[in-house]
Amino acid sequence: MSIPMILHPGNENLGLSLKRSIPCQILETKIRKFPDGESYVRFLEPVTPGPLVILASLNQPDTKLLPLIFAANRARDMGAKPLILVAPYLAYLRQDQEFNKGEVVTNREFATLISNYFDHLITVDPHLHRIDSLNQIYSISTDCLQSAPLIAQWILKHVTKPVVIGPDSESKQWVQEIAHMADAPYEVFSKQRLSDKEVQLKLPDMTPYQDHVPVLADDIISTAGTMIEAVNGLKKLLPLAAVCVGIHGIFANNSHLKLQANGIRELITTNTISHSTNQIDVAPLITSAVQEYLVRIGVKVSK
Ligand code: R5P
Numbered sequence: 001m002s003i004p005m006i007l008h009p010g011n012e013n014l015g016l017s018l019k020r021s022i023p024c025q026i027l028e029t030k031i032r033k034f035p036d037g038e039s040y041v042r043f044l045e046p047v048t049p050g051p052l053v054i055l056a057s058l059n060q061p062d063t064k065l066l067p068l069i070f071a072a073n074r075a076r077d078m079g080a081k082p083l084i085l086v087a088p089y090l091a092y093l094r095q096d097q098e099f100n101k102g103e104v105v106t107n108r109e110f111a112t113l114i115s116n117y118f119d120h121l122i123t124v125d126p127h128l129h130r131i132d133s134l135n136q137i138y139s140i141s142t143d144c145l146q147s148a149p150l151i152a153q154w155i156l157k158h159v160t161k162p163v164v165i166g167p168d169s170e171s172k173q174w175v176q177e178i179a180h181m182a183d184a185p186y187e188v189f190s191k192q193r194l195s196d197k198e199v200q201l202k203l204p205d206m207t208p209y210q211d212h213v214p215v216l217a218d219d220i221i222s223t224a225g226t227m228i229e230a231v232n233g234l235k236k237l238l239p240l241a242a243v244c245v246g247i248h249g250i251f252a253n254n255s256h257l258k259l260q261a262n263g264i265r266e267l268i269t270t271n272t273i274s275h276s277t278n279q280i281d282v283a284p285l286i287t288s289a290v291q292e293y294l295v296r297i298g299v300k301v302s303k
Contacts, residue, residue, distance in 0.1 A: 003290065004047065006075070008056030008068060013274050014088065015055055017283035022290060024053070031067050039067035041074065049079030051299055053086055053290060054118075059250050059273045061091035065113070072117040082119035082297065086286055088272035089248045090134075093127040094220075111137035122289045124272050124282050125219055125247045129170050143293065145285040147247050147270050148174055152181030154268065154280050155215055159243060163212040167191060167201060167230040171218050174247065178217055185209070189230060197223045201230055206237040213265070214242040221246035221269070224255035231262050241265040249275045 002023040007015040009031050019026060028044040052075050056068050072083055092110035095103065111134070114121060121142045126134060134142040155162050155178065162184045166175035168191035179186035187209075190202045214234050221227055221244070231242050242264050249256065249269035256277060260267050271278040294300075 003051060003053055003294070004080075005053040005055060006071060008054065008064060008071075010274055011055045011057055013278075014057070014271050014283060014286075017271070017281055018055070018286060021283055022287040029071065031071065033063075039070060041067050041070045043071075043074065043078075047075045047078040047080050049081070051082055051084060051294060052080035053084045055086045055088075057089045057273050058087045058091040059089050059248070061110070069113075069117050076117075083117070084120045084122065084290065084293065085114065085118040086122045086290070087114075088124045088270075088282055088286065089250075090121075090123040090126045094129075096130045107131070108137050112139075115139040120293055122286060122293070124270070124285065125174065127170070127219055128173075141293075143289045145282070145289055146177070147272075147280065147282055147285070148177035149181055150270065150280045150282065150285070151217065151245055151247070152178050154245075155182040155184065155243075159213050159215055161212050162215045162243075163187065163206075163209040164215050164217055165189065165230065165234070165242075167216060167218055167226045168199075174219055175217050184215075185212075189233070191226065197225045199226050199229050201226075201233055203233045203237060206234070209238060211240075212238070213240050214238055215245060216242050217245040217247075219247045220250060221248070221259070222250040222252045222255070224251065224259040227259050228262055231259070231264055235263065243268070245269070246277075248272050249277050251275060251277075 002025045005024045006027050006029050030042040032040050092106045095106040115138050124145045164175050164179040164184050164186040166172050166188040172188045175186050192200045216230050227244050244267045246269045267277050268279040269277045270280040270282050
């Protein structure tokens with residue numbers, strides 16, 4: 001069978017890339033905002049009973065969630081089952097504990113909401129820090145795909161003599177993998193967050209890497225405060241300009257412009273969030289995950 005798929009607005013590029021590698025049929029929908037900010041959702045083609053993929057990367061989740069839920073609910077009414085959410089970027093994972101008394105632990109709240117409307121979730125490198133697995137907060141089955149092999153391949157192709165650097169302890173999980181696969185050394189900085197936009201980093205001795213190209217890698221680049229601080233620190237320690245790699249380029253308030261103007265060699269991201277810096281295509285990972293999931297639950301997919 002060919003897999004029916006709905007693209008949430010903003011996911012067209014990745015959707016087309018998926019269409020090239022998976023037998024899928026993109027169902028036309030219209031999702032837009034009314035002038036008052038309410039959401040309008042319309043299926044221009046019928047959903048037939050059976051599996052349905054909704055591709056919706058969840059950056060800017062507050063505006064996306066309601067139309068997503070409307071679409072999922074309507075699709076379910078039309079017989080979609082299993083309903084698979086492919087959210088290459090999964091939001092609301094950083095508030096994973098009550099840091100200050102009275103704070104809502106939103107990773108759980110968000111997970112409960114998504115679990116209520118979908119049967120399966122596929123995502124890429126979710127920000128797991130104080131929890132080890134999405135299954136601790138999601139009650140549906142989940143697949144967490146890893147972009148490290150794709151990033152390592154990019155480094156091997158584009159950077160001679162890299163040293164892979166993580167700007168904080170949380171990034172160690174990705175940096176270690178990438179460095180191993182790119183056959184490069186790695187270092188991890190330690191970070192203290194002072195506010196939403198400000199961080200302070202502690203850098204290790206970088207003397208052994210004077211002839212290396214620093215490749216800074218982090219899962220999320222949002223305000224770019226972390227990357228800019230790391231780039232500035234590296235400038236004092238290494239002669240070569242840094243390559244910055246973000247798995248998920250959120251780039252709040254166009255923060256990529258500030259980072260790109262900060263004397264770096266290049267800024268690249270995966271296409272989990274559509275952006276001009278996208279150079280690494282995660283579609284092959286998603287294709288395999290969708291096909292493997294359908295095979296696991298006994299649905300035949302044509303090659
Ligand atoms: C946080 O722990 C993440 O791994 C990133 O380092 C962080 O989200 C980056 O945020 P920003 O770009 O706002 O510094």
